[in-house]
Amino acid sequence: MAFSLDDVKTEVILGLKAGGQIPAQLIDYRSNLAIKHIFVESGVLVLPRYINETAGEHLYHIELGQSGVSFAHTLTDIETIRFVNLYRVDEFYSTPGNAQEIQSKVKSKSLVSPHSYCIEEIYDASTTTNYIKKLRLYSESTKTKTYGFELLTAVSTTEVGMIDDMYLHEFREAVINYVKYQFLNDTGKPYSEPNLGQIHYKLYLEFLNKLKVKAYRGFINRDISAQPAVKPFIV
Numbered sequence: 001m002a003f004s005l006d007d008v009k010t011e012v013i014l015g016l017k018a019g020g021q022i023p024a025q026l027i028d029y030r031s032n033l034a035i036k037h038i039f040v041e042s043g044v045l046v047l048p049r050y051i052n053e054t055a056g057e058h059l060y061h062i063e064l065g066q067s068g069v070s071f072a073h074t075l076t077d078i079e080t081i082r083f084v085n086l087y088r089v090d091e092f093y094s095t096p097g098n099a100q101e102i103q104s105k106v107k108s109k110s111l112v113s114p115h116s117y118c119i120e121e122i123y124d125a126s127t128t129t130n131y132i133k134k135l136r137l138y139s140e141s142t143k144t145k146t147y148g149f150e151l152l153t154a155v156s157t158t159e160v161g162m163i164d165d166m167y168l169h170e171f172r173e174a175v176i177n178y179v180k181y182q183f184l185n186d187t188g189k190p191y192s193e194p195n196l197g198q199i200h201y202k203l204y205l206e207f208l209n210k211l212k213v214k215a216y217r218g219f220i221n222r223d224i225s226a227q228p229a230v231k232p233f234i235v
Contacts, residue, residue, distance in 0.1 A: 003160050003163060003168055003171070003172045004160060005027075005028050005031050005032070005160070007172065007176070008027065008031040008034075008175060008176055008179055009024060009027045009028070009031070011176045011179075011180070012027050012176075012179060012180060012183060013027075015180065016180060016183060016184065016191045016193075017190070017191055017193065018189075018190035018191040019183075019191055021190055021191065022183060022191060027179070030179050030182055030183070031175065031179055032158045034175045034178045034179050034182075035157075035158050035160060035175055036077075036079070036156045036157065036158055037156075037178070038171060038174050038175060038178065038208065038211070039081070039155070039156035039157065040079075040081050040156045041208055041212075042167075042171075042174075042208060042211040042212055042215055043081065043082070043084075043154040043212070043215050044163070044164065044167045044171065044211055044214070044215045044218075045154065045155050045156065045157065045162055045163070045164075046084055046152050046153065046154050046155070047152070047153060047155055048102070048103050048150045048151065048152055048153075049062065049063065049150070049151045049152075049153055050089075050099070050102050050147040050149065050150055050151075051135065051147075051148065051149040051151060052144075052145070052146050052147060052148060052149075053088075053141050053143065053144060053145045053148025053149055054141055054144050055140075055141055055142060055143050055144045056140050056141065057137075057140060057141050058136060058137040058138070058139065058140045058141065059134055059135070059136050059137075060134065060135040060136075060137075060149070061132065061133075061134060061135075062119070062132075062133040062134060062135055062151065064080045064133060077157050077158050077159070078155050078156070078157050079155060079156045079157070080153050080154075080155055081153070081154040081155060081156055082153070082154050083119050083151060083152070083153050083154075084152040084153060084154055085111060085112075085114075085151075085152045086111075086112040086114075086117060086135070086149060086150070086151050086152075087109040087110060087111055087112060087149070087150040087151075087152070088109060088110045088112055088148060088149060088150075089106055089108075089109050089145070089147055089148055089149065089150055090107070090108040090109055090110055091106075091107040091108045092105045092106060092107055092147075093105050093106075093107045096147065102147055103150075106150065109150055112149075115138075116137065116138050116139065117135060117136060117137050117138060118136050118138075119133060119134070119135060119136075120133070120134045120135075120136050121133060121134075122134050135149070135151065166214060166218075167211055167214055167215070170207045170208075170210045170211045170214065171207075171211060173203070173207040174204050174207035174208050174211060177200045177201070177203040177204040177207065178200075178201075178204040180197070180200040181197045181198075181200040181201040181204055182197075183197075184196050184197030184200060185197040
């Protein structure tokens with residue numbers, strides 16, 4: 001089952017009283033905001049970032065933009081929400097030729113204990129946000145390895161094609177109900193119906209909670225398949 005902005009537009013136009021009077025551009029705008037919002041709230045889109053490991057180093061820069069993400073195609077409008085898990089890459093099937101194919105080349109990896117590292121926000125006046133993210137290991141790296149660390153990050157985007165099939169139904173329904181709620185809650189419009197809007201808001205929360213449960217189960221299953229990293233922890 002595919003999902004597109006046209007699905008939302010059709011549901012809004014046909015499903016709301018005077019929905020045909022709502023400008024298509026406004027529906028698209030609110031739909032894109034809703035998609036990003038639900039990615040943020042649910043955390044269902046998790047992508048890996050790879051960091052080169054250097055012997056004797058304990059502080060590593062985290063690239064937050066597209067260039068730090070390994071995926072099959074280039075993403076746009078990507079925003080990092082939070083960091084999920086850190087792994088050490090143990091072995092590749094073959095040497096990755098470019099950043100997009102790194103993930104598919106990973107043969108084995110080890111889950112790094114969250115007690116052995118932290119993510120820091122460090123002031124840097126040269127950046128647009130004035131802050132950068134750093135991975136700090138509590139003990140120095142003992143080896144040098146290209147793409148030695150895999151940092152899983154929950155991200156948001158407006159690209160609906162990034163929604164995994166296992167989340168598609170709940171994600172679609174969450175977006176549609178959230179957009180309907182917003183329009184129904186507008187003041188003084190021909191399509192305004194605040195009481196009906198509350199019903200759609202409750203439906204949005206119901207599907208969002210289902211997404212969160214599925215995402216959590218997905219994280220648990222992924223971590224079970226990874227081997228724990230047996231590393232000394234030095235404070």
